[in-house]
Amino acid sequence: MATMKEIADAAGVSQATVSRVLNDGPKVGRATRERVKSIIKELNYRPNANARALANSRSDAVGVVIADLYEPFFAALAHGVETVARKHDTQILISGGSIGLEHEQKAIGTLLSHRCDAMVVHSKSLPDGQLIELAREVPGMVLINRFIPEIASRCVWLDNQAGGRLMAEYMIRQGHTKLAVISSDFPIDDPLHRIAGIQEALAAANIDLPEVNIEYGPPNQEGGEAAVQNLMSKGADFTAVLAYNDAMAAGAMAMLLDHGFDVPREVSVIGYDDILLAKYCRPKLTTLRYPIEMMASKATELALQYAQGILPSEDTTYKYQPTIVKRDSVRKI
Amino acid sequence: MATMKEIADAAGVSQATVSRVLNDGPKVGRATRERVKSIIKELNYRPNANARALANSRSDAVGVVIADLYEPFFAALAHGVETVARKHDTQILISGGSIGLEHEQKAIGTLLSHRCDAMVVHSKSLPDGQLIELAREVPGMVLINRFIPEIASRCVWLDNQAGGRLMAEYMIRQGHTKLAVISSDFPIDDPLHRIAGIQEALAAANIDLPEVNIEYGPPNQEGGEAAVQNLMSKGADFTAVLAYNDAMAAGAMAMLLDHGFDVPREVSVIGYDDILLAKYCRPKLTTLRYPIEMMASKATELALQYAQGILPSEDTTYKYQPTIVKRDSVRKI
DNA sequence: TTGTAGGCGTTATCAG
DNA sequence: CTGATAACGCCTACAA
Numbered sequence: 189m190a191t192m193k194e195i196a197d198a199a200g201v202s203q204a205t206v207s208r209v210l211n212d213g214p215k216v217g218r219a220t221r222e223r224v225k226s227i228i229k230e231l232n233y234r235p236n237a238n239a240r241a242l243a244n245s246r247s248d249a250v251g252v253v254i255a256d257l258y259e260p261f262f263a264a265l266a267h268g269v270e271t272v273a274r275k276h277d278t279q280i281l282i283s284g285g286s287i288g289l290e291h292e293q294k295a296i297g298t299l300l301s302h303r304c305d306a307m308v309v310h311s312k313s314l315p316d317g318q319l320i321e322l323a324r325e326v327p328g329m330v331l332i333n334r335f336i337p338e339i340a341s342r343c344v345w346l347d348n349q350a351g352g353r354l355m356a357e358y359m360i361r362q363g364h365t366k367l368a369v370i371s372s373d374f375p376i377d378d379p380l381h382r383i384a385g386i387q388e389a390l391a392a393a394n395i396d397l398p399e400v401n402i403e404y405g406p407p408n409q410e411g412g413e414a415a416v417q418n419l420m421s422k423g424a425d426f427t428a429v430l431a432y433n434d435a436m437a438a439g440a441m442a443m444l445l446d447h448g449f450d451v452p453r454e455v456s457v458i459g460y461d462d463i464l465l466a467k468y469c470r471p472k473l474t475t476l477r478y479p480i481e482m483m484a485s486k487a488t489e490l491a492l493q494y495a496q497g498i499l500p501s502e503d504t505t506y507k508y509q510p511t512i513v514k515r516d517s518v519r520k521i
Numbered sequence: 522m523a524t525m526k527e528i529a530d531a532a533g534v535s536q537a538t539v540s541r542v543l544n545d546g547p548k549v550g551r552a553t554r555e556r557v558k559s560i561i562k563e564l565n566y567r568p569n570a571n572a573r574a575l576a577n578s579r580s581d582a583v584g585v586v587i588a589d590l591y592e593p594f595f596a597a598l599a600h601g602v603e604t605v606a607r608k609h610d611t612q613i614l615i616s617g618g619s620i621g622l623e624h625e626q627k628a629i630g631t632l633l634s635h636r637c638d639a640m641v642v643h644s645k646s647l648p649d650g651q652l653i654e655l656a657r658e659v660p661g662m663v664l665i666n667r668f669i670p671e672i673a674s675r676c677v678w679l680d681n682q683a684g685g686r687l688m689a690e691y692m693i694r695q696g697h698t699k700l701a702v703i704s705s706d707f708p709i710d711d712p713l714h715r716i717a718g719i720q721e722a723l724a725a726a727n728i729d730l731p732e733v734n735i736e737y738g739p740p741n742q743e744g745g746e747a748a749v750q751n752l753m754s755k756g757a758d759f760t761a762v763l764a765y766n767d768a769m770a771a772g773a774m775a776m777l778l779d780h781g782f783d784v785p786r787e788v789s790v791i792g793y794d795d796i797l798l799a800k801y802c803r804p805k806l807t808t809l810r811y812p813i814e815m816m817a818s819k820a821t822e823l824a825l826q827y828a829q830g831i832l833p834s835e836d837t838t839y840k841y842q843p844t845i846v847k848r849d850s851v852r853k854i
Numbered sequence: 855t856t857g858t859a860g861g862c863g864t865t866a867t868c869a870g
Numbered sequence: 871c872t873g874a875t876a877a878c879g880c881c882t883a884c885a886a
Contacts, residue, residue, distance in 0.1 A: 189633070189658075191879060202857045207881060217855055237634040238574035239879035242862050247571060249614065249635075257603055258814075260797065263596035266615075270590055274617045279631050281582065281614050284607045298612050300522070301570040325522075409801065438801045445803070464593065468742065468771045470778070470803030481591075524863060535873045540865060548871055572863035575878045 190233040199227045210235060241303060249281040250491060251304035253295045253311060257282070260463040261433070261480060262310075265332070268484025269308055276492055278306075287374065289313040296322065306491035308332055308484065312376040328495025332487045333378075333480075335507070341500040344487040344508070348378050351476050351510040352385020352430075355458050358512055359428045360393050363521040364456060367397060368426035370415035370436055372407035379404075379432060382460070386430060400424050407432050412439025420447065427455055427521060434459035434466045434475055441469065441517065452519035462513050472515035483508055523566040532560045543568060574636060582614040583824060584637035586628045586644060590615070593796040594766070594813060595643075598665070601817025602641055609825055611639075620707065622646040629655065639824035641665055641817065645709040661828025665820045666711075666813075668840070674833040677820040677841070681711050684809050684843040685718020685763075688791050691845055692761045693726050696854040697789060700730060701759035703748035703769055705740035712737075712765060715793070719763060733757050740765050745772025753780065760788055760854060767792035767799045767808055774802065774850065785852035795846050805848035816841055 192210075196203045201220060208216045209224045216224075227233075241247040250273050254262045266282070273280045281302055283295035292311045299307050306328035311319065316336050323329050323339045335345040359367060369386060372379045383402075390397050401424050405411030412431060416439070419426070429444075431437035437459030441451050449455050451471055459466055459475035466473040486506060494500075525543075529536045534553060541549045542557045549557075560566075574580040583606050587595045599615070606613045614635055616628035625644045632640050639661035644652065649669050656662050656672045668678045692700060702719060705712045716735075723730050734757050738744030745764060749772070752759070762777075764770035770792030774784050782788050784804055792799055792808035799806040819839060827833075 189636075193879080203880075204858080204882080205856060208856085211881085215855060220855080234630060234634045236575070236636060236879050237631075238571045238580060238636060239862090240881080241571035242569070242575050242864090243879080243881045245862065256600070257590070257596050258600035260593060260596070263590050263593070263599075266596075266599075267589070267591035270615065270617050279614055279616050279635075281612055282603065283612050284603050297567060298570075301567045302612075303522075303569060303571060442801075442803075465798055465801045468775075468798045468802045470775075526863080536864080537866085537873060537875095538871090541872085544865085550871060553871085569863050572878090573865075575862090575880090576864040576866080578878065 190231040195224065195227055195231060195233050198231065199224045245303065246305045247303045249279045249302065249304055250488060251281045251283060251299035251302065251307035253283050253292065253299065253309045255287050255310065260465065261461055264463065264481045265310065265484045268481035269488045272485045272488040287312055305495035308487045308491055328491045330487045330491045330494065332484060340505050341503055344483050344490065344506040346478060346508045346510060348381035349385035351460060352382035353389045354510060354512055355430050355460065355476055356386040356389035359430065359456065359458065360389065360395065362456065362518055364428040365395050366426045367428050367430060368401040368419050368424055369397065369430045370403045370405065370412060370432060370440060372432040373404040374407060382432065401426055408435045409439035412436030413443040416440045416443040429455060429457045431457065431459050434461045434463050434473060437473055437475065438465055438469050452517050456518040458518055471517045474515045474518040475513050476510040477513045478510055479508055523564040528557065528560055528564060528566055531564065532557045578636065579638045580636045582612045582635065582637055583821060584614045584616060584632035584635065584640035586616050586625065586632065586642045588620045588643065593798065594794055597796065597814045598643065598817045601814035602821045605818045605821040620645055638828035641820045641824050661824045663820045663824045663827065665817060673838050674836055677816050677823065677839040679811060679841050679843060681714035682718040684793060685715035686722045687843060687845055688763050688793065688809055689719040689722035692763065692789065692791065693722065693728065695789065695851055697761040698728050699759045700761050700763060701734040701752050701757055702730065702763045703736045703738065703745060703765060703773060705765045706737040707740060715765065734759055741768045742772035745769030746776040749773045749776040762788060762790045764790065764792050767794045767796050767806060770806055770808065771798055771802050785850050789851040791851055804850045807848045807851040808846050809843040810846045811843055812841055
């Protein structure tokens with residue numbers, strides 16, 4: 189592939205000049221500029237991004253660390269990043285996380301190697317300390333779905349506890365008092381926060397949540413199915429299921445239906461996330477909207493800004509609130 | 522961030538030596554190697570990927586061109602690529618396509634700038650010629666979901682016509698003779714191929730498909746809903762719907778159910794792709810499995826191999842076949 | 855307005 | 871086994 193030097197020679201100018209027209213650099217003769225441009229076109233020249241990154245000691249790709257592109261939730265996240273990246277004419281370098289300390293470390297290492305100036309990191313395993321240090325090293329790093337007080341302005345996160353509270357309050361308002369909770373057994377904080385929120389609402393309404401009415405499992409459809417099955421085996425008594433996420437909720441509904449329980453007539457179910465599937469499944473799932481795509485876009489904007497040295501106006505904070513999306517899986521009793 | 526020179530100085534050796542231990546280069550004194558390694562660890566050094574790419578004139582990231590990370594289908598594709606990439610310790614550089622000639626051109630341009638030696642391209646808008654040329658320039662380029670005879674060994678694709686035939690044959694075997702087809706109005710070949718397959722099966726069974734029983738729309742849920750609505754408005758007579766993809770099928774089912782038609786008792790529906798949603802929706806969708814993730818993995822393996830100069834054993838071809846996944850949305854009549 | 859020259863961090867070729 | 875040194879392709883003062 190043609191290099192800058194070849195263009196320069198062909199145009200009878202110096203590399204410096206070519207570089208200038210490439211970057212809309214200052215003051216290049218109109219004629220020269222045109223000539224160079226046409227040659228560039230003609231030779232089908234493309235600046236070498238690597239060389240450029242080297243010289244600038246900054247890459248134009250925004251780095252992304254996420255666990256799994258297949259999960260609709262992460263896909264939405266990636267999409268949010270991609271949308272903004274495209275607007276800014278940069279690409280995204282995805283470094284597969286997959287939950288787990290080592291994976292995340294490696295993923296971040298890769299991004300560091302590439303000298304991404306902006307990065308959007310979804311990390312659940314890394315300890316706060318390491319992330320704080322990373323934040324110091326990389327001005328353009330922002331965390332998504334995690335809050336660390338020391339680097340508050342680098343965090344774009346959701347108020348999970350409020351979410352838990354919301355879903356419980358909603359069920360209570362619908363007349364439910366016998367709740368079951370199916371949560372995730374992943375070793376991260378989100379489940380805890382959500383349950384804390386649920387307990388909060390329950391306490392306020394003076395409702396008890398028996399230990400047997402709580403089940404944990406992998407946060408996917410199978411986990412939801414298994415959880416409901418366990419609940420039934422234990423003879424748990426409930427009219428409403430609060431799920432950790434939509435996938436579990438869908439699994440729960442499937443299992444309930446398979447066992448002859450009508451949803452929502454006999455049992456109400458509420459999810460969390462509002463991924464695509466919530467609209468598709470039957471009955472349509474009532475759930476909590478997790479504006480992950482919007483959040484991801486925001487995070488990317490921030491990362492890009494910070495990387496450019498534009499710092500947050502103050503100790504601004506980026507906490508998002510989940511909201512209820514009413515569909516057909518909850519019924520008033 | 523520390524550079525190689527700093528490491529070299531700190532270890533009292535030359536850069537060349539450091540470079541050698543980094544790349545497990547030939548013959549470095551055992552003692553030296555250990556010393557350098559420890560210093561590297563100590564200074565938390567990371568080789569600069571950009572510099573390395575420059576020197577090698579090859580990047581270690583596999584480039585990916587896809588339209589939209591949000592679509593579950595593409596998410597699965599991306600996931601397939603990512604899985605293989607990770608195994609090979611490389612990252613993926615995603616360049617947003619979004620269907621459309623210009624977007625795709627730009628996306629590819631970006632990848633070229635980065636000198637990705639391996640790339641997996643999903644392009645529906647670019648003309649054959651351009652892709653063929655690209656294949657010449659970039660040995661490690663492979664096309665996914667598209668077949669171009671001139672570069673057959675670079676194509677990993679699905680037999681869409683066979684898919685169309687399969688779905689129609691299946692419905693016919695279930696006793697259906699009054700079929701409706703809802704297809705995509707995107708200007709790409711896939712819909713045509715699938716319909717061709719359907720017609721083929723119909724012809725073989727001597728069944729007629731009235732023009733009014735075919736509807737086109739955007740290949741998503743809304744498109745599916747609208748299509749069914751149009752079908753009903755036109756008073757089309759059918760007991761089975763063959764959808765372009767699962768999203769349309771889901772939309773169709775939703776609309777059918779909303780209008781009081783029991784699926785599959787009164788109307789059977791079959792989808793295409795077998796994305797996650799097919800399992801989640803109710804009734805569970807009978808559909809055609811599009812092994813996109815497997816195909817994406819294969820494409821990535823190929824791209825990586827070709828990039829390394831390992832050429833296909835012959836004029837091998839990578840045509841995949843869709844298969845029927847029976848669930849609950851089709852009924853024998 | 856344009857050219858010269860040095861540097862960015864690695865790799866690779868030669869010598870020693 | 872190890873050390874100079876010249877690329878790699880581009881950017882950016884500094885001159886002219």
